[in-house]
Amino acid sequence: MSKISLNGMDNMQYDVLREIGNIGAGNATTALSQMINSKVEMKVPKVELLEFKEVPEIVGGAENLVVGILFTLGGDIDGMMMFMMDNDASSHLVNLLLGNLLNSDNMGSSKGEGFTEMELSALNEIGNIIAGAYLSSLSSLTNLTITSSIPYMANDMAGAILSVPAIEFGKIGDKALLIETEFGNLDKSLNGYFLLIPTLESYTTILTSLGL
Amino acid sequence: MNKMIKVGMADANVCKAPYALTTLGLGSCVGIVLYDPIKKIAGLVHIMLPDSTKIINNSNKYKFADTGIDSLIKDMTQIGACKANLVSKIAGGAQMFSFGNEQEMMRIGDRNVEATKNKLSSLGIKILAEDTGANYGRTIEFYPETGKLHIKSVGKEPKIL
Structure with missing residues (x-):
């Protein structure tokens, strides 16, 4: 029943979508936290309707260097899911995970000068696990089948990604x-x-599945 | 010091020297610079999609290669550029993620570049230089004073076209 239009969403729709972010990201954060055995907090999710020129600003500016891991979604909903961290945070994360395995030569890459194959592969896998956690909780909440592609990774300017x-x-x-x-x-x-980032129809599918 | 005018996604702007135009973090989008070297007037449009006729919701002219270029020419002639003088330089159209399969949406960068070239050639506007394709983002700056397009990419030497 509840159709989403990009021009007018009511508060109820915003609240429900925010709650979806809350549950999905909550699970994903827990998965991340377990992987690195350290506490990771999440902020209150934001549901944002943005002009295209504002999109690159959400993660700290168009030229901010980030690792982006993208999944295309399939099954009952279409769209994309993305996990993004800036280069410093990404290298901090791989060091936490692989720190003991890497020799000191590889540590030089933590200055944002690009990542080694090993580090990229680790980041890819981290992305895979936490996106999986996000999507599976979304799937059980909505009773929808949600499949995801393999992770696609890019390390570049946020705007470009x-x-x-x-x-x-x-x-x-x-x-x-x-x-x-x-x-x-x-x-x-x-x-x-x-x-x-579900497609517009998929927002409707999600809201309908929740009885809205 | 040159004054820099920012152009966002699906947006455009025009300027005269000593002002300059920039767009940050171009990915699969294409940055199209049109330039009147005699009047030193430049325009930059940041297009996202190749073809406005394939899309139902096409009210933003700057979103598409075809209508974006037309609108930019109009904007430029309004501030005194002469259509017959126009030349162009283009950048962007990267494939940011290396998708293994041949999904149509994944080739959007190539299609944007192709549509841009077709449109420019149908208008008889010469492309003086391009830095397109590949798999990395670009920040571009265009200076009407010199007619040079400066391109920065991550981990690469800056280019001047």
Whole structure:
């Protein structure tokens, strides 16, 4: 019943989508926290309807260097899921995970000068696990079948990476609607973002499945 | 010091020297610079999609290669550029994620570049230089004063076209 229009969403729809972000990112954060055996907190999810030119700003500016891991969604809903961390946080994360395995030569890469194959592969796997946690909780909440692609990774400027989901929204309108959750630890060294970016029809599917 | 004018996604702007135009973090989108070298007037449009006729919701002209270029020419002639003088430089159209399969949406960068070239050639506007394709993002700056397009990418030497 509840149709989402990019021009007018009611508060109820915003609240429900925010709660979806809350549950999904909550699970994903827990998975991350267990992997690195350290506390990771998440902020209150934001449901944002953005002009395209605002999209690159959500993760700290268009030129901010980030690792982005993208999944295309399938099954009952279409869209994309993205896990993003800036380069410093990404290398901090791989060092936490692989620290004991890496020799000191490899530690040089933690300055944002690009990552080794091993580090990229580890990040890819981390992305895979936590996106899986996000999506499986979303799937059990809504009773919808949600499948995801293999992870696709890019290490580049945030604006360039975010152009990929933005273009998908460009096909149907002049704004992008996304569910964004920021996570991080206390000293901010592990900050990153989960972005859930369903297509417009899939927003409707999700809301309908929840009885709205 | 040059004054820099920012152009966002699906947006455009025009300027005269000594002002300059920039767009940050171009991915699969294409940055199209049109330039009147005699009047030193430049325009930059940041397009996201190749073809406005394939999309129902096409009210934002700057979103598409075809209508974006048309609208940019109009904007430029309004501030005194002469259409017959126009030349162009283009950048962007990268494939940010290396998708293994041949999904149509994954080739969007290539298609944007192709549509841009077709549109420019149908208008008889010469492409003086391009830095397109590949798999990395680009930040571009165009200076009407010199007619040079400066391109920065992560982990690469800056280019001047």
